[in-house]
Amino acid sequence: MKNLRAVYIIWYRDMLRLWHDKIRLVGAIALPLLFLVVFGIGLTSKMGALGPGVNFTQFMFPGIIGMTVLMSSFMSGVSVVWDREFGFLKEVLVAPINRTSVAVGKTLGAATVAMIQGTIVLLFAPLTGVSLSPGTVLMLLPLMFLLAFSMGAFGVLLATRIKTMEAFQAVMPMLTFPMIFLSGVFFPLEGIPSWMSILTKINPATYGIITIRQIALGTTSGTTFGLNLFGHTMSLWNNVGVLATFGVVMILLAMQSFSRQE
Amino acid sequence: MSDYIIKVENLVKRFGELVAVDHINFQVARGEIFGFLGPNGAGKTTTINILCTLSKPTSGQAIVNGFDVVRQQSQVRQSIGLVFQDSSLDERLSGLQNLRFHALVYSVPASIREQRIEQVLRMMELWDKRNSTVRTYSGGMKRRLELARGLLHYPKVLFLDEPTLGLDPQTRNRLWEYILELRKHEGTTIFLTTHYMDEADNAERIAVMDYGKIVAMDTPQKLKRTVSKDIISVKTDNDDRAAEEIRRRYQIETKRDNNELTFEVASGEKFLPTFIKEFTTKILSVSLRHPSLDDVFLKLTGREIREEETSNTLKTTAHQHSHRFQH
Numbered sequence: 251m252k253n254l255r256a257v258y259i260i261w262y263r264d265m266l267r268l269w270h271d272k273i274r275l276v277g278a279i280a281l282p283l284l285f286l287v288v289f290g291i292g293l294t295s296k297m298g299a300l301g302p303g304v305n306f307t308q309f310m311f312p313g314i315i316g317m318t319v320l321m322s323s324f325m326s327g328v329s330v331v332w333d334r335e336f337g338f339l340k341e342v343l344v345a346p347i348n349r350t351s352v353a354v355g356k357t358l359g360a361a362t363v364a365m366i367q368g369t370i371v372l373l374f375a376p377l378t379g380v381s382l383s384p385g386t387v388l389m390l391l392p393l394m395f396l397l398a399f400s401m402g403a404f405g406v407l408l409a410t411r412i413k414t415m416e417a418f419q420a421v422m423p424m425l426t427f428p429m430i431f432l433s434g435v436f437f438p439l440e441g442i443p444s445w446m447s448i449l450t451k452i453n454p455a456t457y458g459i460i461t462i463r464q465i466a467l468g469t470t471s472g473t474t475f476g477l478n479l480f481g482h483t484m485s486l487w488n489n490v491g492v493l494a495t496f497g498v499v500m501i502l503l504a505m506q507s508f509s510r511q512e
Numbered sequence: 513m514s515d516y517i518i519k520v521e522n523l524v525k526r527f528g529e530l531v532a533v534d535h536i537n538f539q540v541a542r543g544e545i546f547g548f549l550g551p552n553g554a555g556k557t558t559t560i561n562i563l564c565t566l567s568k569p570t571s572g573q574a575i576v577n578g579f580d581v582v583r584q585q586s587q588v589r590q591s592i593g594l595v596f597q598d599s600s601l602d603e604r605l606s607g608l609q610n611l612r613f614h615a616l617v618y619s620v621p622a623s624i625r626e627q628r629i630e631q632v633l634r635m636m637e638l639w640d641k642r643n644s645t646v647r648t649y650s651g652g653m654k655r656r657l658e659l660a661r662g663l664l665h666y667p668k669v670l671f672l673d674e675p676t677l678g679l680d681p682q683t684r685n686r687l688w689e690y691i692l693e694l695r696k697h698e699g700t701t702i703f704l705t706t707h708y709m710d711e712a713d714n715a716e717r718i719a720v721m722d723y724g725k726i727v728a729m730d731t732p733q734k735l736k737r738t739v740s741k742d743i744i745s746v747k748t749d750n751d752d753r754a755a756e757e758i759r760r761r762y763q764i765e766t767k768r769d770n771n772e773l774t775f776e777v778a779s780g781e782k783f784l785p786t787f788i789k790e791f792t793t794k795i796l797s798v799s800l801r802h803p804s805l806d807d808v809f810l811k812l813t814g815r816e817i818r819e820e821e822t823s824n825t826l827k828t829t830a831h832q833h834s835h836r837f838q839h
C-alpha cells in the first residue's frame with residue numbers, strides 16, 4: 251500500500267513535468283510526422299505495394315507509432331541521469347520510500363508520457379490511408395503500452411548504471427539509432443542479409459514494432475510482415491511473449507539496480 | 513534507547529587514493545545542536561552523505577536514531593531530514609509542487625499538509641512566488657525553497673549542510689529563530705555544517721574537521737578557552753605605571769599598542785570588577801574581548817600550514833598530512 255503510494259507519487263511528478271513542458275508533446279511528435287511526410291511522399295510511389303494492398307506509407311505508419319512510443323519512453327526512463335545531474339535524485343534517494351517503487355513509478359511515468367505521444371500520432375492514421383477499427387485500436391493500445399513499459403524500464407536500468415554526462419552522451423545515440431533502424435520501422439525484414447537479420451532478431455524493439463504493424467494492418471493471421479525465428483513463424487502471442495519477457499526482466503533489473511545505487 | 517541519537521565509530525570513506533573521512537568517532541545527543549566545522553574539502557559533506565545513507569562507508573560504523581546506516585537504511589531515512597549543500601530541487605516544477613512532492617514522500621498528514629506548506633513558504637518569504645517554476649527563482653530564493661522543504665516535515669535528526677550559504681542576513685536570522693524553536697518544541701537534533709563562525713556559536717557542541725580527521729570537539733566556550741584566554745585592553749593616564757602595577761599585582765606581562773595596554777586573563781568577567789576596584793592608576797577606559805571561533809578555527813586548521821602544503825608539488829614534502837595518502 252505504502253509502496254503503491256510511492257509509485258504513484260513518482261509517476262505523478264512525471265505528469266506534472268509534462269504539464270509544465272507541454273511543448274515536449276509537440277517536439278516528440280514532430281519527428282515522427284516529419285518521417286511520415288518526407289519518406290511517405292518521397293518513396294511511396296517508387297516502392298509500389300509492399301504487401302497485399304499496402305503501400306509504403308501504410309507500411310511505415312505503424313512502425314512510426316512504435317518508434318514514437320519507444321523513443322519517448324526510453325528517453326524519459328534515461329532522464330533519471332538528468333535528475334542525478336541536477337541533484338533532484340538525492341531528494342528521492344534519501345526519502346523514506348522504497349527504491350524499487352521509485353523505479354516502477356519512473357517506468358510507469360515514462361510509459362504514460364510515451365502513450366500520450368503515441369496516441370497523438372495514432373490520430374494521424376486516416377491521413378496515411380490506414381483504417382483502424384475501434385477493435386484494432388483497443389488491441390494496439392495495450393501493445394504500445396507493453397513496448398513503452400519495457401523500453402522505459404530499460405532506460406531506467408541504463409540510467410542507474412551511467413554516472414556521468416559524458417558516458418550518457420556517448421551511449422545514447424549508439425543505442426537508440428540501431429534499435430530503431432534494426433527493428434523494421436522503415437523496411438520489411440524479409441530478404442535482408444543474414445547478419446542484419448540476426449541483429450533485428452536480437453533487438454527486443456523488433457517484437458513490438460512488427461506486432462503493432464501486424465495488428466494495425468490486419469495481417470496477424472498470415473506470415474506477411476511477420477518474423478521467422480529458428481524456422482518458426484512467430485505468432486502474435488509469440489511476439490508479445492518475447493516483448494513481455496524482455497519487459498519483466500528489464501523492470502526487475504531496474505528495480506534491483508535502483509535500490510543498490512549510491 | 514540510548515541518549516545518543518548519532519553514534520559514529522571509526523568511520524572511513526575512501527575515494528580511490530584519497531581518504532576523505534579518516535577514522536572519525538563522535539556522538540551526538542538527542543536534541544543537541546551539533547556543529548561540524550572545517551575548511552573546504554575537510555570531509556564534512558562526505559560524512560553527512562554516509563549518515564543519510566546516500567553513500568556507503570568504506571569501513572566503520574554509524575548509527576542514526578538507533579539504526580545502522582548500512583543495514584537499516586529505510587529506518588534511517590524515516591528518521592532524518594536534510595538540506596543539501598548543493599541544489600536538489602526539481603527546477604521544472606513550481607515551488608509549491610516541490611513542497612507537495614516532499615510532503616507526499618514524507619507522508620505529512622493530509623489534514624495539516626497545506627497549512628504546513630504555507631507556513632514554511634511564508635517563513636522563507638516565497639509565498640508570492642509559490643506558483644512560479646523554480647527555474648525562474650534567484651539563487652537565494654532557490655536556497656530558501658530548499659530550506660523550506662527541509663523544514664516541512666518533523667524529522668528526528670535534521671542535517672543542514674551549509675544551510676545559510678548565499679542567504680541575506682534577515683533570512684539567516686529568521687532561519688535560526690525557527691531552528692531554535694524547532695529544537696525546543698519538537699526536540700529535533702540539529703546536525704549543522706557552516707563556515708560562518710557566528711552561526712557555529714549557536715551550536716552546543718562543535719567538531720572541527722580537517723583532512724578527514726576530527727581535530728577538536730567540545731562546546732564553543734571550551735574550544736575558545738583552549739585557544740587563548742580573554743583579552744583585556746585598558747587605557748590609563750600613565751601606561752608605564754599601569755604596566756608596572758599589573759606586573760606587580762597579577763604577575764602578568766602587558767603588551768602596548770595604540771596607546772593601550774593589552775593582557776590576557778583566564779576569565780575576564782571575574783577579573784574586571786576586582787581590577788577596577790583595586791587598581792590605583794587612573795583608568796580611562798577598559799574593554800574585554802573573548803577569543804572568537806575564528807581564532808579557534810584558524811589555530812586548529814592552520815591556514816598557513818595548508819597553503820604551504822598545497823604549493824608543494826612533491827607529496828613527500830607534505831609531511832604534515834602525509835598520513836592522508838596510502839603509500
Ligand SMILES: Nc1ncnc2c1ncn2[C@@H]1O[C@H](COP(=O)(O)OP(=O)(O)OP(=O)(O)O)[C@@H](O)[C@H]1O
Pocket residue numbers: 527530532550551552553554555556557558559597
Ligand atoms: N564522489 C567523490 N569522488 C571523489 N572524491 C570526492 C567525492 N566526493 C568528495 N570527494 C573528495 O573528498 C574530500 C572531502 O569532500 P567533502 O565534500 O566532504 O568536503 P567538505 O568538508 O564538505 O567541504 P566544503 O566545505 O567545501 O563543502 C574532498 O577532497 C573531495 O574532493
Ligand SMILES: [Mg+2]
Pocket residue numbers: 556557558597673
Ligand atoms: Mg561540503
